[in-house]
Amino acid sequence: MIVMPITFTEKLQETYRTRPDQVAIHMLLAGKPDLPLTYRELLCGAAGYARTLEKNGIQPGEVVVLIFQHSLELVYAYFGAILRGAIPSIMPFLTEKLLPERYRTDLAALVSITRPEAIFTYREFEPEVRVALSPQSSVRAVMVSEDADPPCEPDFEQLGGLSRKPEDIVLLQHSSGTTGLQKGVALSHRAVHNQLESYRRAMHLDENDVIVSWLPLYHDMGLIACFLMPILLGVPLVLLSPFEWVRAPYRLMQAVTKYKGTLTWLPNFAYNFCAQKVRERDLEGVDLSTWRAVSNCSEPMRYESQHAFYERFKPYGLKQEAFCTCYAMAENVFAVTQGGMDAPVTIDAIDRDAMQTKWEALPAVEGRPSVQMPSAGKPIDNTQVRVVNAKGHDLPERKIGELALKSDCMLSGYYHRPDITAKAFTDGWYLTGDYGYMVDGEVYVCGRKKEIIIVGGKNIYPMDLEELAMGVKGVHPGRVSAFGVFDESSGTEDVVIVAEVETKDVAERERIADEIRQAVTRGSAVALRHVHLVGPRWLIKTSSGKNSRLQNKEKYLKEMGM
Amino acid sequence: MADEIVDQLSKLIAEKIIKQPGKVLKTDQALISSGLIDSFSLVDLALLVEDTYGVRIDDSELNADTFDTLEQLATLIRSRK
Numbered sequence: 001m002i003v004m005p006i007t008f009t010e011k012l013q014e015t016y017r018t019r020p021d022q023v024a025i026h027m028l029l030a031g032k033p034d035l036p037l038t039y040r041e042l043l044c045g046a047a048g049y050a051r052t053l054e055k056n057g058i059q060p061g062e063v064v065v066l067i068f069q070h071s072l073e074l075v076y077a078y079f080g081a082i083l084r085g086a087i088p089s090i091m092p093f094l095t096e097k098l099l100p101e102r103y104r105t106d107l108a109a110l111v112s113i114t115r116p117e118a119i120f121t122y123r124e125f126e127p128e129v130r131v132a133l134s135p136q137s138s139v140r141a142v143m144v145s146e147d148a149d150p151p152c153e154p155d156f157e158q159l160g161g162l163s164r165k166p167e168d169i170v171l172l173q174h175s176s177g178t179t180g181l182q183k184g185v186a187l188s189h190r191a192v193h194n195q196l197e198s199y200r201r202a203m204h205l206d207e208n209d210v211i212v213s214w215l216p217l218y219h220d221m222g223l224i225a226c227f228l229m230p231i232l233l234g235v236p237l238v239l240l241s242p243f244e245w246v247r248a249p250y251r252l253m254q255a256v257t258k259y260k261g262t263l264t265w266l267p268n269f270a271y272n273f274c275a276q277k278v279r280e281r282d283l284e285g286v287d288l289s290t291w292r293a294v295s296n297c298s299e300p301m302r303y304e305s306q307h308a309f310y311e312r313f314k315p316y317g318l319k320q321e322a323f324c325t326c327y328a329m330a331e332n333v334f335a336v337t338q339g340g341m342d343a344p345v346t347i348d349a350i351d352r353d354a355m356q357t358k359w360e361a362l363p364a365v366e367g368r369p370s371v372q373m374p375s376a377g378k379p380i381d382n383t384q385v386r387v388v389n390a391k392g393h394d395l396p397e398r399k400i401g402e403l404a405l406k407s408d409c410m411l412s413g414y415y416h417r418p419d420i421t422a423k424a425f426t427d428g429w430y431l432t433g434d435y436g437y438m439v440d441g442e443v444y445v446c447g448r449k450k451e452i453i454i455v456g457g458k459n460i461y462p463m464d465l466e467e468l469a470m471g472v473k474g475v476h477p478g479r480v481s482a483f484g485v486f487d488e489s490s491g492t493e494d495v496v497i498v499a500e501v502e503t504k505d506v507a508e509r510e511r512i513a514d515e516i517r518q519a520v521t522r523g524s525a526v527a528l529r530h531v532h533l534v535g536p537r538w539l540i541k542t543s544s545g546k547n548s549r550l551q552n553k554e555k556y557l558k559e560m561g562m
Numbered sequence: 563m564a565d566e567i568v569d570q571l572s573k574l575i576a577e578k579i580i581k582q583p584g585k586v587l588k589t590d591q592a593l594i595s596s597g598l599i600d601s602f603s604l605v606d607l608a609l610l611v612e613d614t615y616g617v618r619i620d621d622s623e624l625n626a627d628t629f630d631t632l633e634q635l636a637t638l639i640r641s642r643k
Contacts, residue, residue, distance in 0.1 A: 030622050096595055096626055246601050247608075248621035277605045456602065490602075521597030529581075 007189040008082045008170055009161030011232050015039050016154065024231050026238045027072060028255060030248075035072070042079065042231075045072070047154035049080020050161070053118065055149075056141040060085025060160040062117035063172065063415075065110065067125060069093045070241035073145040074217065077120045079231075080148075082170070085160035089114065089172035089184060090218040093125075099522040100128060107132040110174060111139060114184045114415055118143065166190040172415050173220055173330045184415035185330040195333035195409035196229050198382040202338040203263065203293065205235060210290075212238040212261035214245035214252055219457065221298045224334035225265045249274045250282035253316070260290040265326070267298045267457030271309035272491030278312070289317030293341065296374070297326035299454040300445065303347055303372040305491035320344070327376035327445055331430055332383060333409045337443045339377020346375040346442060359400040361437045361444065375442040383407035387438055392426055395437075400446055403436045404429040451549045453484030456492050460484070460526055462549055465497060468523040472515040474508065475499050481539055481552040485529070485562070494529030495520075498556055501533050509533050532556060565589075567615075567636040574610055575632075579603050589633045595626040611635070617642040 005011045015022075020040035027035040037045075058064060064081045066088055068074035074090070081088035091110060094103045107129065110116075115138035119129050123144040133139050156162055164170070170192060172184040211230045215222030222242075230237035238259045240251055252274065255261060296306060306323050314320075324340030339345045349364040352371045364370035379385045386394055387401040395401040406429050413421035424430055436445040453460040462482040469480045479500035484493030497520065501512055513531040520528055540551040568589055576585040579599055593599045599607060604624040612618055617639050619628075629635045 095601075243601075244621065247604055247624045249605065273602070277609070279609070517598075518596065521600070525597070527597060527600035527602075 006166040006193045007161070007164050007168075008192075008232065009085070009156060009159075009164065012039075012043060012079070012082070013156045013162070015234060016043050016156075019234070022234065023236055025075065026236070026259060027075070028238065028240045028244075028251070029071075030241070030244045037072075037075070041151070042075065043083070043154045044151035045076040046079035046083050047159065048149035048151050049076050049120070050083035050154070050159045051149045051152065052143055052147070053080060053084040053086055053120075054160065056118065056143055058084060058086055058118045058141060060163050061087065061168065063087045063089060063114060064118045064120055065114070065116045066090045067093060067107075067119065067121040067129065068145070070216075070239075070243060073122070073148075076148070077145065078217075081120075083154060083156070083159045083161045085162075085164045086118070087169055087171060087186075089116065089174060090223070091174070092216065092218045094128065095525055098525045102523045104128065104132040108134070110184075111137055113417070114172065114174075117141070120145065122146070164189060166193070167412075169412055169415075171223075173223065174218070183417060183420065186412045186415040187330075187333055188412050191333050191409040191412070192224070192228065192232075194382055194407075195224070195335065196233060198380045198409070199225075199229065199335045199338070200233060202335065202341060202380045204341060205233065205263075209262045210236045210238060210259050211263045212240075212252065212255050212259060213264065214240035214242050215265065215457075216242045219298070220328060220330040220334050221265050221267070221457065225295075225297075225328075229334075246273075248282075250278045250286075253278065253283060253286045253288060253313070256288055256291055257286045262290055262292045263295075264291065264293075265295045265297050267492070268296055268301050268305050269299065269456045269490055269492035271296065271305040272489065275305075275308040275312040276489075283316055286316045288313055289319065291318060291322045293324045294322050295324040295326040295338070295340070297328050298457040299492060300447065300486075301325055301374050301376070302491055303374050304488065306374070308491075325374050325376050327443055329432065331411045331424070331432075332405060332407055333411075335380050336383055336385065336405055336407075336432075337377045337379050339375050339442065341377070345377070346440075348373040348375060348439065348444060355400065355446065361398045361400060361439070361446075373444045373446075375439075376436075376445055377443065378441050379405075379443065382409060385438070385443055386429065387436065388429075388431075397439050398437055400435055400437045402449060403432045403434045403443065403445070405432060406430065451483070453482070453493050453495055455484070455495060455526060460495065460524070464524055465495065465520050465526060466547070468519045469497050469499055469516045472512060472519050474501055474503060474512045475516065478547070479536075479539060481547050481549050483549045483553040483556075485553065485557065487529070495526055496530045496532060496553075496556060497528055498532045498534060498539065498552055500536055500538055502536060532559075565633075565636060567639055568632045570614070571632050571635060574614065575599070575607070578610060579606055587632060590631050592626070592630050593632070593635075594630050611639060615639050615643065 023036045024042045025037045064086045118141045123146045166189045169186045170189045213226030327337040328335045350361045352369040354360045354362045386404045433449045465482040466480040487494045540548045572587040577583045608619045
């Protein structure tokens with residue numbers, strides 16, 4: 001009987017044995033020739049890192065935080081940790097606009113909750129890491145890529161990865177934002193395996209597929225769908241840098257053309273971004289006809305965004321049937337649903353007023369305002385989805401409630417946070433915090449219960465931004481409200497801050513607004529669309545005295561005539 | 563000495579990129595490293611410069627090391643005209 005490998009190391013060992021010369025990743029780095037990396041090269045490089053971890057006393061089951069830019073080092077270090085049997089977790093790299101002090105605070109927060117045993121980074125960045133660590137820190141070793149062992153033959157037995165059991169934790173995923181850093185989603189080998197097997201069937205993956213991605217690896221869409229899935233299942237991956245893509249979005253189209261890419265995952269804003277910011281001359285020779293599925297995922301999806309993308313790239317061979325949708329979350333490893341694979345994505349036109357006031361998704365009526373809802377598709381075959389009301393009772397079709405899910409690929413827990421892990425589940429069902437409805441077995445996602453703002457696929461916690469704004473002189477603690485306002489043109493949310501100030505002096509108000517903008521950008525890497533200064537007692541609070549962001553947002557929109 | 567390119571850039575950037583038409587940008591104000599122009603708008607800046615001055619800024623140059631202030635951007639534009 002052939003036993004299917006479950007753990008990462010078992011899978012990698014088998015690939016190493018059966019097809020070492022197959023290209024695992026084509027690494028695309030600006031200003032350098034494309035670098036094809038075979039499984040042999042990938043695993044030999046990773047083995048050097050695994051040995052370095054071992055020499056530094058890092059044991060299987062211990063957590064290694066990786067702080068690298070998009071690079072070969074990141075890839076080697078990730079799989080190096082896996083081969084060692086350690087648990088990798090990627091922390092986003094410091095960007096130029098984020099204050100180093102702020103980054104240190106974030107890193108310190110992550111270290112204090114997750115309690116990693118090791119950190120791997122660049123030599124140049126090591127001092128930054130060291131200052132963030134307290135003497136009592138859990139971190140026993142800070143290692144730098146420059147000192148990593150050179151590539152060597154991987155000795156799977158000896159390195160430690162094979163000692164890991166399917167139920168053991170294989171990796172942690174942290175979502176962004178200070179609040180997010182306090183929650184590392186811990187996933188087991190078996191959970192990832194079950195997700196990949198189910199998602200492989202949903203996507204009809206086969207040997208002709210090529211995945212092309214520019215997504216960052218610290219986020220589930222980039223890490224699971226566009227890094228681990230292709231590498232563990234043997235599908236070639238073309239990997240671009242998010243840093244470079246945002247400056248040159250046409251590179252995605254050129255990469256699809258050159259490598260005959262078939263599958264890509266994009267957050268909604270990227271459809272608008274590509275449609276608006278790619279020049280004709282950069283599309284010379286571009287052929288997108290090989291793209292069989294471009295899945296819209298990770299922020300609320302908009303029909304208009306996909307349509308703009310289609311119109312822009314239709315002349316370059318983009319097929320309408322390539323449009324797909326996906327509803328995903330790190331707590332389910334990745335995908336919950338997938339739409340558009342076996343039939344075009346259903347667009348459900350619903351009555352806008354009924355959705356907003358009666359919590360019902362009623363078919364649109366001629367002459368009344370409507371909303372075009374793209375279906376997120378059916379749950380993948382290992383996942384069940386229910387729509388429940390506040391009491392946890394099932395709701396009928398077309399009634400809007402909270403989405404709950406159950407699967408054989410759920411998180412093992414929030415790492416070192418049994419308190420919030422217990423709260424997340426009710427009778428074995430995970431409550432997602434997203435609102436939606438179902439029709440004919442397909443899931444439609446309407447919005448979020450939590451007040452998280454999603455900008456370009458990145459979760460932003462409003463309290464983090466409010467905290468930063470409150471640090472500005474002239475702004476009172478507790479008198480700030482941050483929220484997201486959807487922008488039709490960019491296809492994502494703009495972040496707005498409303499702050500109460502006493503002064504009526506124009507120059508002083510301008511100073512305050514500028515400083516809020518500066519404080520938020522430097523402290524969170526989030527650019528504000530608008531800072532709206534108001535007089536005392538403008539902000540609405542809930543009966544318990546809490547900031548009512550939704551009501552403040554409504555008041556703001558009214559004032560702005562939006 | 564008044565600098566036409568700087569003045570014009572200041573207006574265009576405030577209006578089209580930062581979307582605060584009245585805002586006055588100082589000649590030596592950090593634009594990129596301060597986050598005033600965020601990474602999602604860098605490609606807009608490159609397109610704006612190209613459309614206005616016919617000068618191409620390569621995407622590898624869209625960072626604070628190549629230019630960060632209006633003055634530096636104007637110098638870059640002038641050197642390529």
